[in-house]
Amino acid sequence: MIATLVAAQHEALAGLPVGTLPGSTKGAPLDPATLKRDATWRVALARILERIDVAGLPEPAQQARAALAAASADDLEAMADRFLGGDVKADQAAEMVFVAAALQVAWTRMAALLDAAALDPADAGQCPACGSPPVAGMIAPGGTKFGHRHLHCSLCATSWRYVRTRCVHCGSTDKISFRQFAGTSYLRAECCEACKGYSKVFYVESARTLEPLADDLGSLGLDVLVGEEGFSRVANPFVLGVMAAPDGNN
Ligand SMILES: [Zn+2]
Numbered sequence: 210m211i212a213t214l215v216a217a218q219h220e221a222l223a224g225l226p227v228g229t230l231p232g233s234t235k236g237a238p239l240d241p242a243t244l245k246r247d248a249t250w251r252v253a254l255a256r257i258l259e260r261i262d263v264a265g266l267p268e269p270a271q272q273a274r275a276a277l278a279a280a281s282a283d284d285l286e287a288m289a290d291r292f293l294g295g296d297v298k299a300d301q302a303a304e305m306v307f308v309a310a311a312l313q314v315a316w317t318r319m320a321a322l323l324d325a326a327a328l329d330p331a332d333a334g335q336c337p338a339c340g341s342p343p344v345a346g347m348i349a350p351g352g353t354k355f356g357h358r359h360l361h362c363s364l365c366a367t368s369w370r371y372v373r374t375r376c377v378h379c380g381s382t383d384k385i386s387f388r389q390f391a392g393t394s395y396l397r398a399e400c401c402e403a404c405k406g407y408s409k410v411f412y413v414e415s416a417r418t419l420e421p422l423a424d425d426l427g428s429l430g431l432d433v434l435v436g437e438e439g440f441s442r443v444a445n446p447f448v449l450g451v452m453a454a455p456d457g458n459n
């Protein structure tokens with residue numbers, strides 16, 4: 210189903226209106242909390258709903274698609290606010306997958322038009338373009354013998370350099386430890402004792418192909434494993450409302 214959805218996202222992105230780009234700002238220019246959102250994401254949503262291969266959707270997703278196609282602009286904007294505020298209830302999870310997908314398309318379109326040199330990574334665990342949490346980190350050869358880590362944004366698909374073995378939530382470098390499944394070398398969970406946060410780290414050299422959002426979803430078992438030890442993270446956008454939020458509201 211996610212492959213079907215991502216294919217529809219790809220189609221929706223082509224030729225999407227640019228949207229309203231911000232002027233020069235302090236901090237992340239596309240931060241949803243400060244950027245005045247225009248209707249472009251709803252154009253993306255309409256395209257996704259129209260073009261998605263319905264045969265690839267389970268029944269609840271088909272119902273969610275129909276409900277969204279009939280929803281008013283006000284209702285859709287309220288849903289977007291809830292998604293961007295991380296306030297997703299389990300009974301909205303199916304519809305929210307489409308809302309998240311459309312917002313990703315609109316934000317990715319805007320992020321691609323930013324001047325990367327003007328962004329300030331600020332040594333942050335959040336996206337320098339939009340301030341969203343990363344979906345995962347990827348370690349690729351480069352720099353020292355240990356390679357570089359790049360974090361990948363959960364909303365706008367920007368990637369940025371971040372120090373290895375450092376908590377993406379609180380910046381601590383103390384008491385970082387790793388968890389992994391036996392026999393799995395391409396993925397570890399980097400766990401922080403200081404804030405009890407964790408993030409996933411994928412090792413490009415140990416896997417044939419990796420895609421941060423897809424491989425994050427493909428390894429939810431690791432989230433369960435570290436979740437049982439009391440570590441938490443911001444959930445992948447496609448499982449918000451299903452996977453518990455760090456504050457336990459869901
Ligand atoms: Zn971003």
Ligand SMILES: [Zn+2]
Pocket residue numbers: 376377378379380381401402403404405406
């Ligand atoms: Zn931490």
